[in-house]
Amino acid sequence: MRRAILIAIPYLWLTALFLVPFLIVLKISLSDIALARPPYTPQFDFSAGLEGLGAFFSELDFENFVFLTTDDLYWKSYLSSVQIAGLSTLITLAVGYPVAYAMARADEAWRPTLLMLVILPFWTSFLIRVYSWMGILASEGPLNAVLLALGIIDQPLQIMNTNVAVYIGIVYTYLPFMILPIYSALEKLDGSLLEAAEDLGCSRLSAFWLVTWPLSRPGIIAGCFLVFIPALGEFVIPSLLGGSDTLMIGKVLWEEFFNNRDWPVASAVAVILLAILIIPIVLFQRNEQKAREAEG
Amino acid sequence: MKRTSWFNVTSLTLGFAFLYLPMIILVIYSFNESRLVTVWAGFSTKWYGELFRDQEFLDAAWVTLKVAVFSSTLATVLGTLAAYVLVRAGRFHGRTLFSGMIYAPLVMPEVITGLSLLLLFIGIGLDRGVFTIVLAHTTFSMCYVSVVVSSRLATFDRALEEAALDLGCSAFDAFRLVTLPIIAPAVISGWLLAFTLSLDDLVIASFTTGPSATTLPIKIFSAVRLGVSPQINALSTLLIAIVTIGVVTASIITKRAAVAQARDEQAAARTA
Numbered sequence: 154m155r156r157a158i159l160i161a162i163p164y165l166w167l168t169a170l171f172l173v174p175f176l177i178v179l180k181i182s183l184s185d186i187a188l189a190r191p192p193y194t195p196q197f198d199f200s201a202g203l204e205g206l207g208a209f210f211s212e213l214d215f216e217n218f219v220f221l222t223t224d225d226l227y228w229k230s231y232l233s234s235v236q237i238a239g240l241s242t243l244i245t246l247a248v249g250y251p252v253a254y255a256m257a258r259a260d261e262a263w264r265p266t267l268l269m270l271v272i273l274p275f276w277t278s279f280l281i282r283v284y285s286w287m288g289i290l291a292s293e294g295p296l297n298a299v300l301l302a303l304g305i306i307d308q309p310l311q312i313m314n315t316n317v318a319v320y321i322g323i324v325y326t327y328l329p330f331m332i333l334p335i336y337s338a339l340e341k342l343d344g345s346l347l348e349a350a351e352d353l354g355c356s357r358l359s360a361f362w363l364v365t366w367p368l369s370r371p372g373i374i375a376g377c378f379l380v381f382i383p384a385l386g387e388f389v390i391p392s393l394l395g396g397s398d399t400l401m402i403g404k405v406l407w408e409e410f411f412n413n414r415d416w417p418v419a420s421a422v423a424v425i426l427l428a429i430l431i432i433p434i435v436l437f438q439r440n441e442q443k444a445r446e447a448e449g
Numbered sequence: 450m451k452r453t454s455w456f457n458v459t460s461l462t463l464g465f466a467f468l469y470l471p472m473i474i475l476v477i478y479s480f481n482e483s484r485l486v487t488v489w490a491g492f493s494t495k496w497y498g499e500l501f502r503d504q505e506f507l508d509a510a511w512v513t514l515k516v517a518v519f520s521s522t523l524a525t526v527l528g529t530l531a532a533y534v535l536v537r538a539g540r541f542h543g544r545t546l547f548s549g550m551i552y553a554p555l556v557m558p559e560v561i562t563g564l565s566l567l568l569l570f571i572g573i574g575l576d577r578g579v580f581t582i583v584l585a586h587t588t589f590s591m592c593y594v595s596v597v598v599s600s601r602l603a604t605f606d607r608a609l610e611e612a613a614l615d616l617g618c619s620a621f622d623a624f625r626l627v628t629l630p631i632i633a634p635a636v637i638s639g640w641l642l643a644f645t646l647s648l649d650d651l652v653i654a655s656f657t658t659g660p661s662a663t664t665l666p667i668k669i670f671s672a673v674r675l676g677v678s679p680q681i682n683a684l685s686t687l688l689i690a691i692v693t694i695g696v697v698t699a700s701i702i703t704k705r706a707a708v709a710q711a712r713d714e715q716a717a718a719r720t721a
Contacts, residue, residue, distance in 0.1 A: 163531035167550040174565035252464030255457035281685040285471040387556025439508040
């Protein structure tokens with residue numbers, strides 16, 4: 154009996170505040186927009202009983218999803234979100250791997266400090282870290298000033314409010330998520346394996362390619378998912394650093410909801426975003442499972 | 450094997466410069482007399498003064514703190530309970546759904562979580578404000594807490610609990626006197642994580658708040674939407690300082706505790 158209560162408390166909480174809200178989104182995505190409060194129809198009428206339920210279901214349809222396929226804006230936003238999230242994940246890997254590698258190779262006494270330095274930005278406000286780039290990338294900001302002074306460019310670059318700024322923002326804010334799993338994979342790596350490879354005639358580069366890289370692969374995969382999944386639905390970065398032509402689905406959903414007040418379409422956008430995310434999430438879970446089994 | 454290679458030193462230097470320079474530049478500009486990022490017009494703390502005279506910022510900070518304290522405490526209780534259920538309750542009807550509901554919010558895009566909760570609150574006619582933000586924050590941060598706590602619970606030796614039960618403890622006392630002290634570090638880090646997540650959240654709070662409650666991230670976002678604001682630079686500097694002091698102190702304490710423990714173990718080994 155007591156066990157049942159213990160289970161019931163978190164179970165009911167999550168059902169009421171996670172599962173039910175999601176079902177509501179699903180339902181509203183099948184409804185029509187209406188000039189009412191709340192602005193969609195049909196509303197479920199409890200007093201009508203079972204007949205009302207039948208009438209309620211018969212009014213739901215996939216119109217909003219059809220609408221999403223007919224308007225360019227939406228599928229372009231999905232494609233460009235996937236592209237921006239994918240490319241910035243690769244850049245984050247390219248930036249993060251050498252740092253994780255150097256951390257794992259550093260003197261043991263230094264490692265806790267280095268680790269703390271990677272984790273520290275994670276505790277600092279995400280919004281502030283994104284905001285810090287607004288000043289730096291501004292056309293009269295410090296980055297352009299340095300580049301002009303060095304004579305690398307003779308005119309200020311327009312980086313703010315472009316997709317380039319969005320890439321920089323994503324790489325910057327998600328870098329710790331890439332470094333940490335790769336570091337923990339590389340730290341466990343047995344140095345004698347590399348020595349053996351070199352003794353057997355491998356060059357250091359091919360020893361890296363044949364030994365270190367494959368053994369750090371679980372960390373690389375985990376890091377890539379940890380960056381790609383949240384970046385795909387990102388809202389803050391495209392809206393602060395991106396321009397009006399930056400299409401990302403999180404931003405579209407926000408605007409559809411707050412600016413256009415089209416709740417059914419916003420809900421349909423949410424449902425499709427989730428459908429796209431399910432593939433990487435399932436793959437990520439599999440990877441984690443495999444890593445756990447390999448360890449255990 | 451420990452060669453100091455130029456490649457590793459360069460990677461670390463460039464990597465950490467990339468992570469820290471933006472924040473350092475932000476801190477420097479918060480002391481700039483001028484409103485613009487273009488010119489350095491001399492050292493000044495006037496933006497800090499303006500920040501503290503701005504009642505809206507102070508109100509927002511107070512709302513944020515209230516939300517964070519309530520939601521992280523509630524999330525810690527619920528999350529620990531959820532972790533306990535997940536690791537200890539064995540099989541029960543709907544366990545798969547339960548663990549799904551624990552992990553799904555971790556990967557759910559914030560815009561979707563925010564939208565779905567708002568639609569729920571409107572659906573049941575709940576007035577939006579501090580209370581609804583607390584509900585929303587509790588829901589997603591309890592999942593983080595339960596992941597942190599359940600990984601500690603999974604490595605924990607059950608025999609200790611069983612011994613307490615054999616010696617006549619009630620199940621609740623066994624939890625209070627044996628289990629809780631052992632998982633306490635995980636519970637505390639879970640609380641800290643929940644607290645920071647709540648302080649930091651813009652998207653979910655924007656969806657679930659009403660006109661009566663503006664949190665600090667909402668205020669910051671609306672202030673910087675159109676460009677750099679010196680007051681926000683000052684506010685950011687203060688927040689960065691608080692976090693840095695907190696994290697550095699915490700890591701020094703953990704390090705000292707580890708050193709003390711090693712010393713005690715050595716001493717114990719000598720006497721034995």
